[in-house]
Amino acid sequence: MMRYSHRVLPDLMTLRILATGGTFDKHYDEIEGRLGFDACHLPQALRRARITLPVVLEELPLLDSLDMHDADRQRILASCLRADEPAIVVVHGTDTMKETAAVLAAAQLPKTIVLTGAMIPYEMEHSDALFNLGFACGIAQALPAGVYLAMNGRIFAWDNVRKNRAAGLFETA
Amino acid sequence: MMRYSHRVLPDLMTLRILATGGTFDKHYDEIEGRLGFDACHLPQALRRARITLPVVLEELPLLDSLDMHDADRQRILASCLRADEPAIVVVHGTDTMKETAAVLAAAQLPKTIVLTGAMIPYEMEHSDALFNLGFACGIAQALPAGVYLAMNGRIFAWDNVRKNRAAGLFETA
Amino acid sequence: MMRYSHRVLPDLMTLRILATGGTFDKHYDEIEGRLGFDACHLPQALRRARITLPVVLEELPLLDSLDMHDADRQRILASCLRADEPAIVVVHGTDTMKETAAVLAAAQLPKTIVLTGAMIPYEMEHSDALFNLGFACGIAQALPAGVYLAMNGRIFAWDNVRKNRAAGLFETA
Amino acid sequence: MMRYSHRVLPDLMTLRILATGGTFDKHYDEIEGRLGFDACHLPQALRRARITLPVVLEELPLLDSLDMHDADRQRILASCLRADEPAIVVVHGTDTMKETAAVLAAAQLPKTIVLTGAMIPYEMEHSDALFNLGFACGIAQALPAGVYLAMNGRIFAWDNVRKNRAAGLFETA
Numbered sequence: 001m002m003r004y005s006h007r008v009l010p011d012l013m014t015l016r017i018l019a020t021g022g023t024f025d026k027h028y029d030e031i032e033g034r035l036g037f038d039a040c041h042l043p044q045a046l047r048r049a050r051i052t053l054p055v056v057l058e059e060l061p062l063l064d065s066l067d068m069h070d071a072d073r074q075r076i077l078a079s080c081l082r083a084d085e086p087a088i089v090v091v092h093g094t095d096t097m098k099e100t101a102a103v104l105a106a107a108q109l110p111k112t113i114v115l116t117g118a119m120i121p122y123e124m125e126h127s128d129a130l131f132n133l134g135f136a137c138g139i140a141q142a143l144p145a146g147v148y149l150a151m152n153g154r155i156f157a158w159d160n161v162r163k164n165r166a167a168g169l170f171e172t173a
Numbered sequence: 174m175m176r177y178s179h180r181v182l183p184d185l186m187t188l189r190i191l192a193t194g195g196t197f198d199k200h201y202d203e204i205e206g207r208l209g210f211d212a213c214h215l216p217q218a219l220r221r222a223r224i225t226l227p228v229v230l231e232e233l234p235l236l237d238s239l240d241m242h243d244a245d246r247q248r249i250l251a252s253c254l255r256a257d258e259p260a261i262v263v264v265h266g267t268d269t270m271k272e273t274a275a276v277l278a279a280a281q282l283p284k285t286i287v288l289t290g291a292m293i294p295y296e297m298e299h300s301d302a303l304f305n306l307g308f309a310c311g312i313a314q315a316l317p318a319g320v321y322l323a324m325n326g327r328i329f330a331w332d333n334v335r336k337n338r339a340a341g342l343f344e345t346a
Numbered sequence: 347m348m349r350y351s352h353r354v355l356p357d358l359m360t361l362r363i364l365a366t367g368g369t370f371d372k373h374y375d376e377i378e379g380r381l382g383f384d385a386c387h388l389p390q391a392l393r394r395a396r397i398t399l400p401v402v403l404e405e406l407p408l409l410d411s412l413d414m415h416d417a418d419r420q421r422i423l424a425s426c427l428r429a430d431e432p433a434i435v436v437v438h439g440t441d442t443m444k445e446t447a448a449v450l451a452a453a454q455l456p457k458t459i460v461l462t463g464a465m466i467p468y469e470m471e472h473s474d475a476l477f478n479l480g481f482a483c484g485i486a487q488a489l490p491a492g493v494y495l496a497m498n499g500r501i502f503a504w505d506n507v508r509k510n511r512a513a514g515l516f517e518t519a
Numbered sequence: 520m521m522r523y524s525h526r527v528l529p530d531l532m533t534l535r536i537l538a539t540g541g542t543f544d545k546h547y548d549e550i551e552g553r554l555g556f557d558a559c560h561l562p563q564a565l566r567r568a569r570i571t572l573p574v575v576l577e578e579l580p581l582l583d584s585l586d587m588h589d590a591d592r593q594r595i596l597a598s599c600l601r602a603d604e605p606a607i608v609v610v611h612g613t614d615t616m617k618e619t620a621a622v623l624a625a626a627q628l629p630k631t632i633v634l635t636g637a638m639i640p641y642e643m644e645h646s647d648a649l650f651n652l653g654f655a656c657g658i659a660q661a662l663p664a665g666v667y668l669a670m671n672g673r674i675f676a677w678d679n680v681r682k683n684r685a686a687g688l689f690e691t692a
Contacts (some may be wrong), residue, residue, distance in 0.1 A: 001342075015326075017311040023549075023552065026233070028554075028639055028640065028643055030542075030638040030639050030687050031684070031685070031686075031687045033542065033614075034553075034554070035547075035553070035554065037267055044319075045304070047305040048299050048301055048304065049301050049305075049308075049325075049326055050292055050301045050325050050326075050341075050342065051205075051325055051326030051327075052325040052326065052327060052342055052343075052344070053325065053326040053327050055326070066344030095552075099585050114277065119223055119549040120547055120549050121547065123643055123645070124547055124642055124643050124644070125471075125642050125643070125644070126221050126642070127221070128221055128222050128223045130303040130304045130307065131218070131221065131222040131303045131304070131306060131307035131310075132307060133304060133307065134224075134304035134305060134306065134308035134309075134311070134326075135222075135307035135308065135310055136307075136311065137304075137308055137311075137326055138307070138308040138309065138310075138312040138313065138315070138323065138328070139311040139314070139315045140310030140315050141312070141328055142311070142312045142315035142328065143315050149175075149222075150311065152222075152223050152224055152225040152226065153222055153224030153225065153226040153228070153307075153310055154224075154225060154226050155311070155314055155315065165550070167550075168223075168548070168549050168550045169223065171225070196379065198374075201381075201466055201470055203465040203466050203514050204511070204512070204513075204514045205367075206369065206441075207380075207381070208374075208380070208381065221495065268379075293374055293376050293378040294374065296470055296471050296472070297374055297470050297471070298467055298469050298470070298471070298644075299469070338377070339377070340377075341376050341377045350654075358680040361672075366665060376689070377574065391650070393652065394645050394646070394647055394672075395647050395650040395651075395654075395671075395672055396638055396647045396671050396687075396688065397671055397672030397673075398671040398672065398673060398688055398689075398690070399671065399672040399673050401672070422671065465569055472567050473567070474567055474568050474569045476649040476650045476653070477564070477567065477568040477649045477650070477652060477653035477656075478568075480650035480651060480652065480653030480654035480655075480672075481568075481653035481654065481656055481657040482653075482657065483650075483654055483657075483672055484653070484654040484655065484656075484657030484658040484661070484669065484674070485657040485658060485660070485661045487658070487674055488657070488658045488661035488662050488674065489661050496657065497569075498568075498569050498570055498571040498572070499534075499568055499569075499570030499571065499574070499653075499656055500570075500572050501657070501660055501661065502569060509646060514569075515527070515571055516571075517571070
């Protein structure tokens with residue numbers, strides 16, 4: 001109870017959001033006729049969310065998480081290490097979200113880090129992206145330090161989650 | 174730390190969502206040419222969110238919160254009292270969200286109750302409704318028992334918040 | 347056949363679009379909590395349509411067509427008179443579209459003038475606005491001089507149409 | 520003038536819409552993480568358009584137009600031949616729209632056939648699909664018999680058009 005009172009109520013939490021790509025940020029390229037990356041959708045999503053919380057948006061290279069290598073995960077870790085904010089949301093591809101979470105967890109940072117993403121791109125109707133972003137921004141302010149995955153309206157511990165690719169959803173491992 | 178571990182990680186939380194109307198659920202009536210209420214948008218929003226968490230959606234009369242009387246707030250309280258779930262999200266109009274929160278807080282229920290809503294109806298482009306719903310569903314699972322308002326990406330204690338109507342946002346009182 | 351060949355194929359038609367308001371352009375004002383007018387949605391709609399046709403967009407005062415007086419219709423007529431383009435689309439409220447059409451028809455201009463609008467505002471999901479705009483932009487290039495109403499996927503002669511307000515659709519008179 | 524009066528005003532035109540796939544109907548498959556075809560979007564688009572015109576929607580196999588072979592174009596031609604309606608809109612991929620138009624034109628049917636499509640899928644924000652559908656449905660009712668392409672707000676004769684793939688737009692040949 002004290003922790004909560006200390007963390008959320010008296011001081012306005014500041015939040016860092018790291019954009020790393022993934023389905024959340026996929027964009028339809030009408031010249032090529034396929035999905036890729038162009039401008040990050042998070043500035044638009046955050047305006048739409050009417051957020052008054054102090055938020056720092058840091059845009060890393062936007063990648064399909066199947067194309068991420070260890071150097072890409074180290075770059076995400078470096079951003080978390082440098083961050084002044086106690087709460088970080090990482091917008092990430094779903095396919096290797098768990099692998100990045102493991103890298104971040106190994107560093108044992110005294111921060112609350114929440115990885116989220118989307119099954120349907122932000123710019124498509126019926127996308128889950130905006131819900132997931134809100135979900136992650138909420139729990140990043142409310143949970144104690146640690147690394148979590150936030151998908152399907154559920155909070156997962158980083159070491160007890162897997163993506164069920166056939167069903168397209170996350171479940172405990 | 175123990176509380177959190179107990180509440181979120183081992184057991185899958187169940188969540189109740191109470192629909193009470195408000196801007197979130199306003200619908201454009203093309204015959205009358207004005208905004209009112211028709212079918213609740215939450216079933217559509219929850220499908221879109223791809224939630225696998227056990228969620229009970231309870232639809233109360235959909236009202237503009239300026240039209241709510243004490244009986245309407247008592248009905249919301251009665252639903253919270255009856256609920257088996259430890260976490261409740263109340264989708265509510267923004268204008269009297271604080272008044273309903275005070276009624277719910279006075280009951281001192283051992284539940285986490287989060288009121289949220291929207292400044293722009295769910296069915297309009299650029300609506301904040303889906304973000305706010307995700308935000309509230311996240312913190313309802315992560316915060317200790319109490320009554321909170323969740324708007325503008327911020328978590329407010331029920332007794333330290335006000336709507337700034339001129340600016341269209343919530344701030345501490 | 348000659349007329350068609352003359353009008354459409356050899357020379358690229360230019361098109362004037364007159365924005366006059368109506369449900370098409372209604373905007374949700376989140377401070378007031380009601381629908382009104384703010385910026386015109388036609389620049390956004392025309393970008394989205396990826397139009398390469400030379401189009402002149404002329405924005406007149408945006409009004410609910412129930413609030414239009416004779417002076418407002420005379421202003422629309424004056425714009426049609428001044429226009430260099432042989433084809434004009436007038437985006438207009440549905441309630442008095444027929445009255446404005448009668449004023450324009452009385453002038454017997456050697457132009458093709460098509461009035462259209464929307465039953466659901468452009469900025470709402472499931473809006474008919476973009477379909478109607480495309481429909482009107484097409485027939486304005488293809489029909490001979492005259493005044494037409496274009497709603498519900500149908501082309502109406504200006505003097506043989508009425509809005510069935512109970513059903514929310516247009517039909518022959 | 521007589522032709523127009525005969526075709527549009529006294530009798531309510533009936534319209535056939537042939538769905539053949541293309542970008543218009545591409546759907547994001549969240550399990551595979553790529554665009555393909557699932558249910559046709561035209562029933563949803565036509566409801567949204569609030570069409571009261573008698574429309575027959577015929578769904579042919581949904582294909583990327585780069586995957587169309589001569590048999591596919593013959594199937595589209597056969598549908599046009601069988602159709603009772605004097606006006607036909609063919610929703611088609613943009614890459615080989617011109618090739619299909621040539622097959623249809625060679626048959627010299629006494630019908631108005633308009634091919635259209637989209638550069639951005641219907642289900643994505645900022646899609647041109649609904650505008651193009653409206654545009655095509657309008658000119659199909661207004662133009663004399665012949666085969667036309669309708670894209671970018673322009674009406675093209677089937678034998679004087681090409682897709683500029685680098686720019687992602689249609690222009691005269």
